[in-house]
Amino acid sequence: MAETSYSLQYIERDSPLHRAYPLVKLGWVFLVAAGLFLYREPLSGAIMLLLVLLTAVGVARVPPSMVIRSSKLIFGVGILLMFFHFFADPGEPVYHVGPLTITDGGLYEGPIFFFRLSVVVLASFVLIWTTDIRDLMVSLTKAGIPYRYAFAVFLALRFLPLVQREVDAVKAAHAIRGRANRSSLVHRFKLWQRYMFTVLINGLRKAEATATAIECRGFGAYPDRTYVKTVTFHASSLWLPLLFILVTAALLYFERLL
């Protein structure tokens, strides 16, 4: 059986990031997100994007092709968001594009929103690529979260590659049906509508089947459960949040100086 690789799943490697305690990595994602909402300069967002990319490719050794494959949609949406802000934010007019006006406020705020979206999502991807989600679930229960809730997080993350597989299958099937509309845009819109419909219907069916199946396997029979594999916290995991706390503090400090 050929090995299928999906861009949003755990990549087995031996790296400092892979060895870090899952809950610490989850905290790191929140830390990165919090920093991005504090920065007032687009440059800070750019530095953070670069740093997260370096963490993914340089430290976690995630193949750059996988980073690009997973992130292109998010970067695309981020760019759209940025353009929206160019035109929608208040400020002094800078350029005119037909009836629309680009403002200086928009040019300043647009990149900030782009970096907020893309860096937070990319940091979440790093968590997925470097964390066996089972370990994440176990670490959440160790932190006192009831295992039913921790498992809900686990199942949601586990579904990502399956949804990706479903989308790929539907896209392939639609591709060979041909195009019934002359307008490429209308055709694309209709296809997206149908992807959403098919993936949603099949996703709901699968979710329902899985919920039934795990109950049939004794899930929830007792208030607690056994864990054959467990995860242990090591203080050495803290290098990741500490590094980013330092960078965030430095960026905020330099922003005040500007």
Place this chain on the structure above:
Amino acid sequence: MPQPATANTSQNQPLVNIQHVSYTHWNQTEPTLRDVCLQIQSGTLNVLVGPSGSGKSTLCDLFNGVIPHLYGGKLEGDVWIGSENTRGVKVKDLSREVGRVFQDPETMFATLQVDDEIAFGAENLRFQVEAIQQAVEELLLQTDLHTRRNHLVWNLSGGQIQKLGLASVLVMRPRLIVLDEPTSNLDPGATHSVHQMLLALRDEGMTVLLVTRELDEFLAEADQLLVMEAGRILAAGPPRQVLRDHGAYMIDSLGVWVPETSTIGIALHEELPLDGDIPITVDETCDLLSGFEFSPLSVDTNLGNVSSNHRKSGIQSADRPLVVSENLRYVYPGGAEALCGISLQIDPSEWLMIVGRNGAGKSTLARLLVGLARPSGGTLTLFDRPAARWKIQALANHIALVFQNPEHQFLTDSVADEIKYSLLAHGVADGAETERRTAEMLGMLDLKEVAADHPFSLSAGLKRRLGVATMLAGEPQILLVDEPTYGQDRQMTHTLMTLMREIRARGVAVVMITHDMRLVQEYGERVIVMSEGAILYDGATPGLFERDAVLEAANLRRTILHELINNLRRKGIALPEDLRNSGDFVELLRGYKLGQEV
């Protein structure tokens, strides 16, 4: 191997006792189960068969309390597992007693890795860590998954997925295991191996209920055969007895697959005053036939009316081939080689079957042929043009692929609109012409009655026919169908195969990917066998069954009918070459019955 939990029931008390159960789904008005009474003894292997929609899966939902606790609806009567009535016990508590392997075990998987998946159920039931670890090790060995213990569950082959499903239930040490069609999408070798595992479990004291459509010699080992029809238990008892009393009805009216040996036995019992049981195994059938005095036969006189529709082997078409590949290779983006040096040719209006073990590269080959993937090496010429120069949509006018899951292909909200979409996509712009051809397709595929229905609301068989209709609308030269009979009963399989035959009669080459060796034997003219991304055999169907090495390498098995024919030939009995199905064989025997005392 984890042993079943200690039984509370005495030797004579059944483990399962279903008393006058009727059940109506919450969103339906008619009951799915009607006054079902059934008993299953401890340590027995029970096989449940019935046509699609007869209530088999609903019956399975009774054993572990999914009905009524999770699915609601109206349940009358009682289901007892040992001394417990399922009404009073929650599903998660019944999981200690009853293990359920679902039709698609992938949906029951809850973790990422193979060993975690096996441990999951036992962890939920708070077994000791050491006990779980020991059980996982034993089950990994027993299911032959020990080399895959750290693999992701979705990177397993079909057979491994089924075995993992079974192991993940066995770890909980249930007293009863219920398996709903676990082998419907497996290659013949994997099916055999799952059957052998179930027999071993029964021999170790486990109680097994298997819902299946793959009845072969394995049935001879079963303790009870249950037959369902329209929500009722039509028959229950020792397999040979049930086959004797209801076999003809099961075949003719219910469309249930029974072993070909039994089909022959049933036909002979109908026509001759034979005593005794219906045979199941090849040896039993040989014994039954020992009363016949076979003599050398003329193939033409005996089988001319039966097999004239099967083309002989070594087909060579005078027309230019539609597809030619030389040393074709395909490598996945991750680096794994899916196809390594495929050379083949597809001729106009031929019927080609592609078989092989799960993961052999059959579906990948299909994706290359329709342009969904590009070759990594070698040459692939499609309709006189290199594959690289084709755009998918232009290629779709020449070659059409019906996916294993037809739902993925649907784009509109009604059956008629699906066909219209295909016509528009293939350049039929005239409204009247579109309407005319839509009506023609609906008629040809018997879809008129559901023309206004939503494609997702159709039954599995109708969905598949609609899938074929949408792909035929473009009038392709090749129709490629991936597992068209997957999960279908005998009646629907026959309907679909008749449809394929009609399509071929219109001049379309039909290429069919399948695991069903009975279909290969009955309908195949040319067959390609694939294993590990390579072609092991490309030739006439009868020749395949003589190649032991090819069959073994591709995890294929001869049909029981072929085993029977071989067995008789070894005894020196001359039989025609072109016996394609049990009907052919019975027809042959009819030639002997007059004047014979059996």
